[in-house]
Amino acid sequence: MFMRTSLTLILLFVTATARADEPIADAANDRFAQAANRTFAAFDSPHEQTWQSPFFFMQLADTQYGMFTGNKGFEQEAALVQRTVQHINRLRPRFVIVCGDLTNATPKQDRYQDQVAQYRRDFSKVDADIPLVCVCGNHDLGNRPTPxxxxxxxxxxxxxxxxxxxxxxxxxVMNxxxxxxxSGAPGVYADQQAWLQQQLVAAKDAQAKHILVFQHHPLFLTQEDEPDEYFNIPLERRTPxxxxxxxxxxxxxxxxxYHRNAYGTAGAMEMITTGPVGxxxxxxxxxxRIVVVNEAGIQHQYxxxxxxxxxVDLSTTSNPK
Structure with missing residues (x-):
């Protein structure tokens, strides 16, 4: 009896003192390892390449735990994410995608691991049958990302x-x-560009009903040839x-x-910049943002x-921003 009680106390102590940067081992968090080998394991790609019926997904952005307080705490962001998770579980989208800046601290900053742990705790509450797709942003990698x-x-x-x-x-999904x-990871940039061209060709060959791109930075906010600024991609790489x-x-x-909404077009392609959860x-x-996908196109509203x-009405034909 003494040995069993002692073992229980030791286990409780180890659990209570676990570091925030240690991997979270419970099965609910397997969802955070779904993006691997340049695909997403939650979806059966051969089966999913065929159009089935209208569906909707949710796009989120900038949960950015710690931004309200300059990394001193993240209670406000956690409360907003927890409300968001309630909406997700109630409406049951085909998937949820979070377009970057999951945390406010960058990997080299002290509070980064705590913010990552809170993000994972909150989003682990999304029902297990709703895939959660995470996209990297500049706070997740640093403004000058490195390998x-x-x-x-x-x-x-x-x-x-x-x-x-x-x-x-x-x-x-793009980095x-x-x-x-x-400049800090030229090899990653080159590899991604070569990979992107392969994906676009493969999507066309497979007769994709639509091709959608997800990333953190807008290519542009309102005009495809607008001047370079903090919130868009430089023209040197944007134009090609x-x-x-x-x-x-x-x-x-x-x-x-951008932490607010913005819209523009480049030919027939929409550039949709979504406001923050945080x-x-x-x-x-x-x-x-709720995005309805039907055979003819997409409709979306923030x-x-x-x-x-x-x-969510899957027969929606209007497209309010």
Missing amino acids: ESIASYQSHFGDDYFSFWVGGVCNI SSVLKDP LLAQLKQAGVRAVFAGH RPLGKDPSGL WGLDDVPAK
């Missing part, structure tokens, strides 16, 4: 770029931080990339980073967390 910072991200959230199919739609500044995406028939690019920097409140609808 080391990318490896740190991968240890918590899987691949930094990959693709997956859902219901006849090809979804391509936009190396598009913004490739836009030509590549337009030639492939990409339907839309989804991003975050701290807003403009008039748009903390919220999420909702503040106080206004998320009771249900």
Whole structure:
């Protein structure tokens, strides 16, 4: 009896004193390792390459744990994410994708591991049958990403770029931080560009119903030839990339980073920048985007967390921003 009690106390002590940067071992968190080998394990790609029926997904951005307080705490972000998770579980989208800046601290900063742990705790509450797709942002990698910072991200959230199919739609996830500044990881930038071209060709050959791209940085906010600034991709890399995406028939690019909503078009392709789950920097409140995908196209709307609808109408034909 004494030995059993002692063992229990030791286990409780080890659990209580576990470091925040240690891997979370329970099965619910397997979802954070789904992006591997440049695909996403939750989806059966051969089966999902065929159009099935209309569906919807949720796009989130900039949970950015710690931004409200300058990394001194993250209670406000956690509360906003927990409300978001309630909406996700109630509406049951085909998948959820978080477009970067999962944390406010970068991998080299002291609070990074604590913020990662809180992100994982909160999003582990998303129902297990709703895939959660994570996208890297500049806070997740640093403004000048390096192979080391990318490896740190991968240890918590899987691949930094990959693709997956859902219901006849090809979804391509990009590491936009190396598009913004490739100087610290030129090899990663080159490899991603070669890989992207392969994905676009394969999607066209497979007759994808739509091709959607997800990343953290907007390619542009409102105009495809707008001047370079903090929130967009430099023209030096933006211009050839836009030509590549337009030639492939990409339907839309989804991003975050701006902490408010913005919209533009490049030919027939939409550039959709979504406001934050975390701290807003403009008039748009903390919220999420609901995207309805049908055979003819997509419709999408941004909702503040106080206004998320009771249900999603898959027959929607309007496209309010």
